[in-house]
Structure formats: C-alpha cells, structure tokens
Amino acid sequence: MNTTLNETCYIDSDRTIPCGQGNLxxxxxxxxxxxxxxxxxxxxxxxxxxxxxxxxxxDYLGRSTGRGALSIWTHKMQNIxxxxxxxxxxxxxTGVGTTVTIDAGVQLAQLYYAVGQMNQSVVVGMxxxxxxxxxxxxxxxxxxxxxxxxxxxxxxxxYKVVTAKVRVS
Numbered sequence: 001m002n003t004t005l006n007e008t009c010y011i012d013s014d015r016t017i018p019c020g021q022g023n024l025x026x027x028x029x030x031x032x033x034x035x036x037x038x039x040x041x042x043x044x045x046x047x048x049x050x051x052x053x054x055x056x057x058x059d060y061l062g063r064s065t066g067r068g069a070l071s072i073w074t075h076k077m078q079n080i081x082x083x084x085x086x087x088x089x090x091x092x093x094t095g096v097g098t099t100v101t102i103d104a105g106v107q108l109a110q111l112y113y114a115v116g117q118m119n120q121s122v123v124v125g126m127x128x129x130x131x132x133x134x135x136x137x138x139x140x141x142x143x144x145x146x147x148x149x150x151x152x153x154x155x156x157x158x159y160k161v162v163t164a165k166v167r168v169s
Contacts, residue, residue, distance in 0.1 A: 023062065025052060025071035032076045033163045041164035044070045055105055055131030063135065074134070077103035080114045088158040096157050104133045123149045 009019035027049070029040045044051040053072045053140045054064040064071075080102050085095035100115060100122060109128035115121065130136050138159075141152025149155060 021067075023065040023067045023071040027064055028067070028071040029125055032074045034160070037072055037074075037162040038164055040070070040072050041162070045164055047094035053096070053134065054106060055134045056129055058127070058130050059135055074104035074131075078110070079103040080106055080111065082114075082118055082120075086157060099157055102132055104131070106132045108132050108136075113130050123152050123155045125152070 013019065029036065031037050033042060033151050038113060041051065043049075047070075050066050050069040051072065052064060052066040052069045055074045057064045060067075080100065083099050083101070085097060086099035086101070087093055098120065100111070100118075100120070102111060105127065108124050108126075108130050111122060111132045113129070117169065123141070123143045124132055125136065125141065125143055128164065137152045139153075143149070143152050
C-alpha cells in the first residue's frame with residue numbers, strides 16, 4: 001500500500017492537502033434483475049473493468065469494495081417467495097418440501113419478517129442488516145440454529161447464478 005497518499009478526508013482538513021476516496025468503486029449499477037446483472041458483467045468485460053458485487057457492503061475482508069472498480073449493487077432485488085413443494089431445476093419433477101426463495105438484495109431482517117409471517121423458521125444469522133444471499137450464505141452462513149440444522153449453506157436447495165453469457169442453476 002502506498003502510505004504517502006492521504007486516504008483520510010475530514011470535514012475540517014486543510015483543503016490544499018490531497019486525499020483519495022480509498023478503496024471505493026468509481027462506478028456503480030443499482031441492478032433490479034438478473035438481466036441487469038448480465039448486462040453489467042458484459043459491459044465490465046468489454047471495458048476491462050474490475051468488477052465487485054455488493055449487497056449491503058458487510059464484508060470483513062473488504063470484497064464489496066475495490067479501488068476503481070465497477071460495483072454491481074444488488075440491494076434493489078428484494079423479492080421473497082415461498083413454495084409448499086419446491087422443485088429444483090433438473091430434478092425430474094421431484095419436490096423437496098417447503099422453501100423460501102430470495103433475491104440477491106434481501107437482508108436478514110426482511111427474511112426473518114417474511115418467514116415469521118408464514119409461521120416458518122430459517123437457518124440464518126443474527127445480524128439483521130447482513131444480506132441473506134451472497135457472501136454470507138455462500139461463505140458458510142453461521143447461525144444460532146447451526147447445532148440443530150447445520151450451517152445456512154447446508155440448507156440451500158438451489159442457487160441461480162448469473163454470468164455474462166448464460167444463467168446457470
């Protein structure tokens with residue numbers, strides 16, 4: 001890291017001292033659909049831009065930030081739906097029982113509320129502002145219910161993945 005750059009800009013800092021924006025993306029797209037994501041990935045590929053994906057921005061390792069990057073912000077993707085007998089793609093019509101399907105922007109507080117309205121439970125964490133999909137669950141997903149029901153990721157029935165070319169289940 002270049003320590004000669006002042007990356008701290010305070011409101012009362014001397015205006016003649018340069019400061020940067022740190023590891024923030026320069027560009028961002030507030031996506032609302034998987035097609036928006038695919039088009040953004042295509043654009044980043046064509047323009048050779050570093051690409052990061054962000055839901056809430058909670059990431060201990062800083063993967064939701066990146067100097068000069070293009071940020072895909074999934075926060076507007078808020079759909080939550082329930083099924084009494086969900087059938088995953090490619091499973092020959094065999095249902096797996098009651099499930100909840102969430103979009104990439106759903107946070108734990110929203111998920112807990114929706115699941116509670118359906119008198120169901122879900123294996124997720126306790127930090128209500130964390131995004132339920134994405135890094136939390138794909139990184140394992142610690143949960144107070146882990147001793148009883150495993151990690152959050154152990155309870156996933158299906159992921160839908162978006163790429164620039166093809167959506168893969």
